[in-house]
Amino acid sequence: MFAGLRAVALLVLVVAGLIVPPAITVHAASCPDDKALYTADELAAIYRHSPLGRPAPDPTDAVADHPAAARLGQALFYDARLSANGRVACATCHQPARAFTDGLPVAKGLGTGTRNTPSLLNAAFGQWFFWDGRSDSQWSQALKPIENPREAGSDRLHILHVVFGDPVLRGAYQAVFGPLPPLDDRRFPAHARPDPKLDAVVNAAWMGMAAADRAAVDRAYGNLGKAIEAYERRLVVGDSAFDRYVAGLRSRDAAAEEALSPAAKQGLRLFVGPAHCELCHAGPAFSDGQFHNLGLPLLPGEVADAGRGGGIHQVGADPFNSAGAFSDSGGAAADERLRFLPSPDSMLGAFKTPSLRNVARTAPYMHDGRFATLEEVLNFYAGAAPPEQHHWIGQREKTLNLVPHLTAPQRQDLIAFLRALTSPPPTAALLGPPRRIVPESGLAGASGSAPGQSIFRSPEGLFDHRGTTIRAPQRARSRAVPGTVVRTAVHSPGLDERPILKKWISECSPSTNRYRF
Amino acid sequence: MRTTLAVLLGLYAALAAVMPAYAQATPVTARAMRVFTTDHHYRIDVVSVPNPIPLGKFFTLQLAVYDDRTPGRPLPDASVEVSAGMMHGSGHEFMHGMQSAPIVEKHPGRFVVQGMMFHMQGPWTVRVQVHEGTRSATADIPLQCCGG
Numbered sequence: 232m233f234a235g236l237r238a239v240a241l242l243v244l245v246v247a248g249l250i251v252p253p254a255i256t257v258h259a260a261s262c263p264d265d266k267a268l269y270t271a272d273e274l275a276a277i278y279r280h281s282p283l284g285r286p287a288p289d290p291t292d293a294v295a296d297h298p299a300a301a302r303l304g305q306a307l308f309y310d311a312r313l314s315a316n317g318r319v320a321c322a323t324c325h326q327p328a329r330a331f332t333d334g335l336p337v338a339k340g341l342g343t344g345t346r347n348t349p350s351l352l353n354a355a356f357g358q359w360f361f362w363d364g365r366s367d368s369q370w371s372q373a374l375k376p377i378e379n380p381r382e383a384g385s386d387r388l389h390i391l392h393v394v395f396g397d398p399v400l401r402g403a404y405q406a407v408f409g410p411l412p413p414l415d416d417r418r419f420p421a422h423a424r425p426d427p428k429l430d431a432v433v434n435a436a437w438m439g440m441a442a443a444d445r446a447a448v449d450r451a452y453g454n455l456g457k458a459i460e461a462y463e464r465r466l467v468v469g470d471s472a473f474d475r476y477v478a479g480l481r482s483r484d485a486a487a488e489e490a491l492s493p494a495a496k497q498g499l500r501l502f503v504g505p506a507h508c509e510l511c512h513a514g515p516a517f518s519d520g521q522f523h524n525l526g527l528p529l530l531p532g533e534v535a536d537a538g539r540g541g542g543i544h545q546v547g548a549d550p551f552n553s554a555g556a557f558s559d560s561g562g563a564a565a566d567e568r569l570r571f572l573p574s575p576d577s578m579l580g581a582f583k584t585p586s587l588r589n590v591a592r593t594a595p596y597m598h599d600g601r602f603a604t605l606e607e608v609l610n611f612y613a614g615a616a617p618p619e620q621h622h623w624i625g626q627r628e629k630t631l632n633l634v635p636h637l638t639a640p641q642r643q644d645l646i647a648f649l650r651a652l653t654s655p656p657p658t659a660a661l662l663g664p665p666r667r668i669v670p671e672s673g674l675a676g677a678s679g680s681a682p683g684q685s686i687f688r689s690p691e692g693l694f695d696h697r698g699t700t701i702r703a704p705q706r707a708r709s710r711a712v713p714g715t716v717v718r719t720a721v722h723s724p725g726l727d728e729r730p731i732l733k734k735w736i737s738e739c740s741p742s743t744n745r746y747r748f
Numbered sequence: 749m750r751t752t753l754a755v756l757l758g759l760y761a762a763l764a765a766v767m768p769a770y771a772q773a774t775p776v777t778a779r780a781m782r783v784f785t786t787d788h789h790y791r792i793d794v795v796s797v798p799n800p801i802p803l804g805k806f807f808t809l810q811l812a813v814y815d816d817r818t819p820g821r822p823l824p825d826a827s828v829e830v831s832a833g834m835m836h837g838s839g840h841e842f843m844h845g846m847q848s849a850p851i852v853e854k855h856p857g858r859f860v861v862q863g864m865m866f867h868m869q870g871p872w873t874v875r876v877q878v879h880e881g882t883r884s885a886t887a888d889i890p891l892q893c894c895g896g
Contacts (some may be wrong), residue, residue, distance in 0.1 A: 572848070
């Protein structure tokens with residue numbers, strides 16, 4: 232009787248939530264899981280940051296994920312001949328040993344720049360490029376330092392002559408993009424580029440060229456940028472301690488959950504919780520890809536930098552932007568970003584949110600490299616001193632007010648977490664010039680022209696979609712099966728015949744006479 | 749016993765038949781939402797908005813605006829301006845806006861707002877200014893971001 236009453240009373244208490252059923256307590260104690268450290272919202276936020284995944288396709292670059300283009304781009308990236316003095320390459324500032332930065336507050340090429348060199352690791356996840364987003368694709372970004380007087384100080388004609396005069400580079404270029412313009416013709420000067428200084432020698436040389444020749448040069452120059460993008464898109468690293476930890480959380484792998492130190496876990500909780508870091512450092516790349524004015528005070532002697540305000544002006548006027556003639560997207564969805572650009576005035580002094588992946592290896596910090604350490608960065612965001620209102624350009628974003636003051640131990644926890652975002656470097660083959668630019672025949676993954684480019688056979692020859700005629704010997708056609716290398720002659724309208732390209736056939740369908748290279 | 753089992757099975761079958769239809773009856777790209785301008789002069793219906801709204805990507809919003817006293821009457825001379833921002837608990841003030849400038853097109857019976865983009869997780873406020881002749885009024889529409 233009493234036992235029955237006791238059971239009923241116990242059931243009532245359990246239903247009322249006053250007693251936790253013993254089975255649940257035992258389960259929780261016997262199966263420790265870091266999920267219990269976080270609220271549901273925090274856990275959802277953590278999951279949004281990992282895994283990194285792959286960069287989204289770039290519709291503006293048809294060869295963005297093309298192995299042969301990447302090899303060409305890799306060769307160009309490390310080639311100092313492209314600069315005006317023969318001593319500056321992309322890798323001068325984007326050094327592989329320094330997470331593709333230079334360790335300097337501001338970049339130094341032929342001259343000294345005004346902004347910090349961003350890392351190229353995982354840069355392919357960006358939507359805008361440069362601190363001010365003045366490029367809307369990775370390939371159009373790659374073109375600008377080449378002609379910047381403070382960086383490589385070169386010009387597009389010089390670059391193309393270097394490629395044209397180097398049999399290996401020239402062959403690699405033509406295998407991917409088809410023939411170069413006939414740069415040995417005197418109508419293509421040694422040096423020329425459009426220049427804001429209208430009376431500059433290079434600008435006069437550029438304006439002296441026929442419009443069709445300038446267009447041909449711009450297309451070839453754009454192609455070099457696309458090859459460099461193909462290389463840079465391979466610099467993706469997403470195997471940090473944090474990624475291993477999140478994988479452990481997802482799979483309830485207690486060993487993997489040890490990938491983060493207790494301090495780093497505390498830092499992670501701050502990051503996705505009360506410190507509000509993830510409002511801007513969002514998603515797998517730890518960046519929203521957008522622009523924010525942090526109210527950074529002007530340093531002594533520093534010239535006010537318009538930031539995104541200037542970038543908006545420039546990207547709209549860039550002939551190599553995603554809506555331009557050299558974009559492979561056909562001006563489709565890619566140019567939405569240009570159509571809905573905000574007013575430059577509204578974005579004065581704003582700079583792009585940098586990714587925090589590998590941030591421990593990319594000091595110094597901020598757009599002008601003003602902070603030497605992560606401690607200094609955290610002091611700025613969460614230290615005691617409020618910002619002085621009259622020292623910055625534009626409108627400081629009030630989102631910054633959400634970051635609370637953090638104690639010194641809390642800031643150290645956050646730094647421990649940030650250090651856990653470091654991944655191993657990319658494969659060694661990507662950390663220097665390529666050992667071989669043009670693949671040997673039959674190499675897996677080698678390809679002769681843009682991916683998806685169809686070649687159609689007709690009685691007049693083989694035609695690709697750009698109207699270039701490709702003729703192959705009958706004997707080669709007859710054995711044109713996947714893996715075959717055929718030697719072809721390429722004819723382009725208005726250009727001389729460019730003989731002997733190697734085309735590696737990756738797919739063919741003799742019944743429809745379609746060949747994919 | 750057999751009768752009970754048959755009734756239960758019948759109920760299960762009926763539920764199974766109804767549930768998918770119920771799920772399909774809720775359009776994934778529309779939400780029923782109605783707000784009023786602060787002067788209570790205009791009623792604004794959110795005709796369509798993606799559900800969920802994609803984070804960091806452009807989306808389109810469709811609005812219908814009515815005179816709240818005569819909601820059946822069209823407003824041929826009305827125009828709207830649309831902005832959006834996040835208050836982050838600050839009351840009525842935006843702590844930041846969008847990083848895009850939407851374009852509003854007027855179509856019969858509705859305004860199509862292209863180029864909206866929410867770049868941050870959390871509650872957003874779409875601010876609609878209605879202009880009709882010399883009258884202007886403002887309404888706020890709360891929208892939650894985002895679905896990924």
